[in-house]
Amino acid sequence: MIVIDEKKIFEIIEKRNPTSVALNGPDGLLHKVQDLALRVGKKFGIPAFVLADTTWGTCDLNSIGAKVLNAEIQFNIGHTNKMETIEKNVIMIDAFDDISFDSVTEKCIEMFRGKTISLITDSQHLHQIKPVKDTLVENGVDVKIGKGQGQLNDGQVFGCEFYPAMETVDMVDANVFLGQSDFHAAGIAMATNKPTYILDPYFNEIREVTDLAKKLQKQSTLAIYKAAEAETFGIIIGLKEGQLSKLTALKFKKELEDQGKTVHLFALTDITNERMKNLKGIDAFIQVACPRISTDNRFDKPVLSTPQATALVKVLRKENIDEYFQIKHWL
Secondary structure (H helix, E strand, O other): OEEEOHHHHHHHHHHHOOOOEEEEOOHHHHHHHHHHHHHHHHHHOOOEEEOOOOOOOOOOOOHHHHHHOOOOEEEEEOOOOOOOEEEOOEEEEOEEEOOOOHHHHHHHHHHHOOOEEEEEEOHHHHHHHHHHHHHHHHOOOEEEOOOOOOOOOOOEOOOOEOHHHHHOOOOOOEEEEEOOOHHHHHHHHHHHOOOEEEEEOOOOEEEEOHHHHHHHHHHHHHHHHHHOOOOEEEEEEEOOHHHOOHHHHHHHHHHHHHOOOEEEEEEEOOOOHHHHOOOOOOOEEEEOOOHHHHHOOOOOOOEEOHHHHHHHHHHHOOOOOOOOOOOOEOO
16 A cells, blocks of 8 residues: 655645645556645635646656646655755655565565575565665675665666666676666666666566567667668757757757758647647657657657667767666666
8 A cells, every 4th residue: 555645745735834835646547646636725714736747857857837736835746866956935745555565575585595686675565675676785785785876866767767776787697676667667677788687576476577678679760770861850859848958959959950951949848749749741750758658658760768868879970889778876
């Protein structure tokens, strides 16, 4: 069951006495955010708006929506990181899943006994990383937990940031991700080029995502070489607050124009295949908003992320592109 730190929300509202607040979180928590907003409204007698657009992480908080509503405080729920606030009046609220990892941890002991692993997780399971480590170490598994950087806690990854995994990459035989997310685990596998496993307490199973990561990387590499044949590019700048990488877009524009390519600049809030169908005369796209848009979705034309676009420029210059995903941060 997901446990939200409601006490912190209530304490902040009591202290600041706002006239209205806004709450949001990832789609999987939206029903709980709705219930919480009702309780806030009844307890304090103020409007509590649910920002119901999808929010993928700290790069996608929709604080503009809160400002449009004149909400004096925005509570973003479920994207735990080192920072209590991302910007003024945007407060990060923990939401942890209290499911036990005991059974699935016991199941993996024989698989990893005598080996060295990097233990990694996401926001919802960060509180489980120490007890799982303790159990594994007691049973002969050498466990490393990499240091977090920026917003990341030790052992924590985002979908595009892998600092803890990359810190331990040369010390370990494999990565072990606590949770259920193929999304995070496949990113770890691509970034580290190491065997990567999920300890899934929901299905009480251990599954390897190395093959999935190889499939995603193969698709990404094919897109790079297909884009290399393009003459006209569309570079898309994301309009979400944490995804506004205009300088990166302009850098790619210059590099492509230096190679004789025609470049159009676009800006979109939501980068989807349907939206791009409206943009005519474009052979291939580069989007500098979120790298996982390119790796985890299907498009009619090549749509490259920042690491892929960096590799594309190298292909056009006849340079090597090995290990283009094996970096700490994909932005």
